[in-house]
Amino acid sequence: xxxxxxxxxxxxxxxxxxxxxxxxxxxxxxxxxxxxxxxxxxxxxxxxxxxxxxxxxxxxxxxxxxxxxxxxxxxxxxxxxxxxxxxxxxxxxxxxxxxxxxxxxxxxxxxxxxx
Amino acid sequence: xxxxxxxxxxxxxxxxxxxxxxxxxxxxxxxxxxxxxxxxxxxxxxxxxxxxxxxxxxxxxxxxxxxxxxxxxxxxxxxxxxxxxxxxxxxxxxxxxxxxxxxxxxxxxxxxxxxx
Numbered sequence: 001x002x003x004x005x006x007x008x009x010x011x012x013x014x015x016x017x018x019x020x021x022x023x024x025x026x027x028x029x030x031x032x033x034x035x036x037x038x039x040x041x042x043x044x045x046x047x048x049x050x051x052x053x054x055x056x057x058x059x060x061x062x063x064x065x066x067x068x069x070x071x072x073x074x075x076x077x078x079x080x081x082x083x084x085x086x087x088x089x090x091x092x093x094x095x096x097x098x099x100x101x102x103x104x105x106x107x108x109x110x111x112x113x114x115x
Numbered sequence: 116x117x118x119x120x121x122x123x124x125x126x127x128x129x130x131x132x133x134x135x136x137x138x139x140x141x142x143x144x145x146x147x148x149x150x151x152x153x154x155x156x157x158x159x160x161x162x163x164x165x166x167x168x169x170x171x172x173x174x175x176x177x178x179x180x181x182x183x184x185x186x187x188x189x190x191x192x193x194x195x196x197x198x199x200x201x202x203x204x205x206x207x208x209x210x211x212x213x214x215x216x217x218x219x220x221x222x223x224x225x226x227x228x229x230x231x
Contacts, residue, residue: 006157032218043119043205043222044158089157093218102148102173103220105157 006106
């Protein structure tokens with residue numbers, strides 16, 4: 001049973017455009033929602049994360065929008081650049097303090113930013 | 116400061132052979148994790164450890180064993196490899212305390228394993 005559903009599977013965006021990746025979750029106990037970025041041949045790296053007490057978080061060109069009632073969250077990449085071409089994973093976990101962060105990952109979105 | 120390192124980077128096994136993947140971290144993190152990454156399935160947690168000498172099962176533990184004899188090392192073992200274990204394996208570590216974002220997991224570069 002997949003607890004975090006991610007779409008689209010792949011995305012092609014022109015340079016300067018907006019990339020949008022969506023995730024939906026089922027477990028209402030999730031309280032931490034990170035996005036990881038992975039380049040080919042590398043391990044994933046944390047890009048940005050949000051907790052459910054805020055509806056939006058922005059870091060540079062990257063923004064997470066969070067809709068608790070709909071159990072959905074999304075990543076927006078503004079002014080997409082070729083260097084943003086990578087695979088993006090959304091994730092969710094419970095237990096922020098005192099316990100291991102057992103992340104449940106989405107299936108990933110391969111983003112290609114063209115010139 | 117190397118972060119999280121994994122050895123080996125690549126390995127080919129025949130069905131039934133055994134092997135151990137080594138993960139090491141130099142960030143003094145308490146928590147360590149093993150994931151497998153398969154096309155179209157994201158990353159799935161195999162086993163994890165909340166401290167030296169402790170391990171616990173994740174989402175897909177069958178066919179794997181782990182050990183955490185030293186805080187900085189986390190070993191993943193395959194006793195009798197099967198073709199279904201062909202995958203890319205990632206180790207990660209995280210701290211136990213601090214800000215909410217100390218929840219961040221730091222990943223190693225991965226081990227690509229093929230079982231024929």
